[in-house]
Amino acid sequence: MNPSNYILLSAVLFSIGAIGVLVRRNAIIVFMSVELMLNAANLSFVTFARMNGNLDGQVVAFFVMVVAAAEVVIGLAIIVTIFRTRRSASIDEPSLLKY
């Protein structure tokens, strides 16, 4: 088995994540889909590190995990804030920003 299979797997996961972002409307699920895309990129980095024979890809993947952790905190804080507002301040329209 060629390690490039891992790359194809990561491409599939990345695309599923992208579809999730575009199709789903729940902010939390959209956000999870973004996390899936980041994971797919990580798999690709790790596999390429092995194929290229240097560790840079693994370092990048490690940094991506740190970045993702920080991003998750901010994103979930924003989502929680909106949720609290929405529930207690009964907004009639689901969305205020329109085209």
Place this chain on the structure above:
Amino acid sequence: MNTGTFNPPEIDYLAIAPILIIFGTAVLSVLVEAFVGRTARRPVQLVLVIGSLLVALYFVISQAGTRTITANGALVIDGPALVLWGALLVLSLLGAMLMAERTLDPSGDVFAARAAALPGSEDERQFTQRGWVQTEVWPLFLFSVSGMLMFVAANDLLLMFVALEVMSLPLYLLAGMARRRRLLSQESALKYFLLGAFSSAFFLYGASLLYGFSGTVSLPGIAEAISAKPSQGPLLILGMALLVVGLLFKVGAVPFHQWTPDVYQGAPSAVTGFMAATVKIAAFGALLRVMYVAFGGIRWDWEPMLWVIAILTMFVGSIVALVQTDIKRMLAYSSIAQSGFIMLGVIAASAEGLSASLFYLIAYGFGTIGAFAVISMVRQSGGEATSLSAWAGLGRTSPVIGAVFAVFMLSLAGIPLTSGFVAKFGVFAAAIESGDTWLVIAAVVASIIAAFFYVRVIVLMYFSAPAKEPAVVAVPSAFTTIALAAGVTVTVVLGIIPQPLLELVANADVFLR
């Protein structure tokens, strides 16, 4: 390599001093939040912010001639980086002035008294009444600026990714903290965040494919791999496309512009002005570096793609702006159209293209931040009057502000004797020189369409009867006045005597590899 020994990287601390100063002050200002009393925090933070920006600016100017790659090739300090640093620091200074304003709104500054208090709750009312201010915005602001500085000087894709996040995360938060119309503001923060995260995932996946192609994430390393390998193959092209999509999201190019109008409208005007000016500069700075340094060798592959996107961006931005009824949304589409024009400089892929883009970015930054300063001053029953109809007759009731706003509109439209004209002329000339004549013709048509909606605002201000509930211009404190004065002065001066800045950017027309 021998096991057990470690050679620490050599870092030219003087060369990267601006980043270190802003970063260090940001950390310091988090400590101020923890240890300084509530009433003293605001003045202390303001001194820190303005002081650190000025000191950083001093270091940028004092080493104008530095050209070096430091920290094992992670950061590159070259002409474009220094020019962009200078522009980013000055515009951040103006942005900080707008964010520090507290006399325009009778109830306090531009941010919610407590972002955690529920809109419309008793808590919120009490906090507002007591005049509490959310001083945590200042460390966030400084972190964002430090991210921008790193973003334009990053020489590898990993640092670029991290810097992109350092720049963006605080902005997502700041966008959601408006004092008025808080639901709109919070919703814009969510959209900005989700689409920003989506775009950075694209950036990252593109980076991974490029790493697979070249075995390195450093930009010069990728360029080397491109010239060394006989056939480029889909790995490189796909990686480049995804990476560029990630960056195009940040500059707001069509079809990746969906977040722009919502975020520009929802965020507090001061933050919008700051973000519209500086994020555009930082993102274009990074885009230019990636395109010129890493992909300079395959410009024939990426130019057609950017052609299409530039034309779409110019036309969609200009045409959709025509039908907007909200001034902030209109300026958002205007900024989209401007992205299209700046992309001409990217597509030119020449020294002239680079320096013309730098000039355009600076001219655009000052014009935009000034325009948003005016928007923050035009008010109606306590809040900002963002509906265009409220602006009718404003030029006659407040001649000075009307005239200042007209200058910004004319500059964005690219009328002679303003900075916008020199800027547009520069990128058009660079594009023609590189043989993109048809693109320039399209750009000229788009700028004529764009001129319509800029002039429409001027006509509305001067030749329409005042609205039933006309907006009034609130008297600002020194902060907004300075930002506004700086914006209009630079816009006019660059239009009349552009020579000094043109020479400056002409000296910074090459990326260090």
Place this chain on the structure above:
Amino acid sequence: MNEVIEPNLGETLVFWICGGLAVVGALGMVISRKAVHSALWIALTMINLAILYVANSAPFLGMVQVVVYTGAVMMLFLFVLMVVGVDSSDSLIETIKGQRVAALLLGVGLTIMLVAGLGAGLSGAGTIGLDAANAADGGNVQGLARLMFSDYIIAFQATGALLITAAVGAMVLTHREYWQPRKSQRELSQDRFTDGGHPGNKPSPGVYARHNAVDTPALLPDGSTSAISIPAPLRARDDARAIDVNDITNVRRLTEGESE
């Protein structure tokens, strides 16, 4: 250096099993109606990815993946889902008509483009393997550490900014402050007694309880019902259960000294 390392059968099996499960988890996440199910599906994907990292000679990252992603990130997601409400399926983002189909087509197009492009681009690509790179510093972790503190030291420092931003941001958006001093335990208990409130336990269905349901009021000796013996929310909703007339007369008779 350039010899191709042949992965063994074990790795092939691991790839197909874990890779398959990862894809199933990803699809499950996108398809699930409820956000909690999505979170559990994606946790499955992440654990399987951790195994694939280990199989891909990245043991350290495999561990970090388990600790950071499944351990911290997904738990945070679940935590927030609990706060927001497990059944939350409200739409927070604007969608345009026909957008779903267009998005699906776009996504499928992206999949085809990526898989076909990468499949073509990687056919015949050799694998160097990480044995030499790991051996240079005496191990995988040491090698990572060397890179992190040399070539990527600036990025390493910058992640500090990210983590501080995350902490400050979460606090700004969700930490609730009080505009008046909070009452101490002592003040709270004083309030309870001085305001003419009810100091002790509220009457529970006691001697004259005729039913053990929480919405059934206790009967007072004169046969009337005690309002405070049922929880306030039920009282507010007027949800107290009616008492059988026979019970009331029964109680009255008892208190008047008759035996039941």
